[in-house]
Amino acid sequence: MTPVLVSLAIIFTQLSLLAFGGGNTILPEMQRQVVEVHQWMSAQEFSAMFALAQAAPGPNMMVVTLVGWHVAGWPGVLVTTLAKFGPSSIVTGLALHAWERFKDKPWRVKVQAGLIPMTVGLVAASAALITLATAHEWMLAVITAVVAIAGFRLRIHPLWLLAAGALVGLTGIGQG
């Protein structure tokens, strides 16, 4: 393994085990590691990868695959994917038995309630960082704002909002 692959493995194993509350909570740490600490890409490139990953089907953490691919090609894909999805899956597998035993314990509900504010804070942080790196021209800021309101207020499938954003972007209006 090259030093880059080792770094990827360490970063994504850590992220895998810290991802309480789902994938979006670790987005800021992922960005900090690959943009600021290792400087493998710009913040803007990271946001573009996040966007591409959102346009793909399946679980919403496919940005992991793209980061691995960008940094180290196919070996990078393999390493980041294994490191990101392996450790948390092993924890899930092992926890399955304990879960059956502690099913009716009241502390379980309380621990879950205690994690909610963290999830809210971390997802809001993800949103802020991705928006700052993305919406740097007025039309892009408009797209972000409209999609944010539409996504919150209306029951529109996210894919339509992404497609609409891509179409408005394609016109080039309001971009440099």
Next chain:
Amino acid sequence: MLAPTLPAASPSPSTEATVTPTVMDLFLGFLGLGMIGFGGVLPLAHRLVVEKKHWLNEAEFTDLLGLCQFLPGGNILNLAVAIGMKFHGPRGAMASLFAIIAAPSAVVIALGSIYTRFNGPHLQHMFAGLAAAAAGLLISTALKIAVPIRRKPIAILIACLFFVAIAVLRLPLLPTMAVLIPLSMAVTWRAAR
């Protein structure tokens, strides 16, 4: 075993009999889920696992989902692992996990190659628009999950502390969690009393 077409007819859903999938059933089921799951996979997972295939009944699904939300990792990935594990141990878990990420990985790498290979101004504009929309969706997600704590000042304060530490101060996640999670637990438990 109940007829697959009559799941709702059962008077007590928690004792409703379920179908045991083979490893191949798990693989194909989650492969399909990975291919169609745009945006949110969870409602589709529920339809597949409970309504269509009857691998789990409603109560079992809710219980497993509770576990998956409680553990690190994406809920839907954990759910795939837990269901695979429940029926066929590590072999089932690996089949389910691999199946659910295989197709999306292929799609995302294809999109990535398009993005890097045909990097003209039109494509750049289009991807800039896509990225802006993805950012907007993330904001809407943050707003939606904030709704349940909107009348809880202490929870809002803790959410703000996390936000400032991570987004403004750019502190590493691990030490931030080590300090703020116990704090969050402590005040949530006190408030619940």
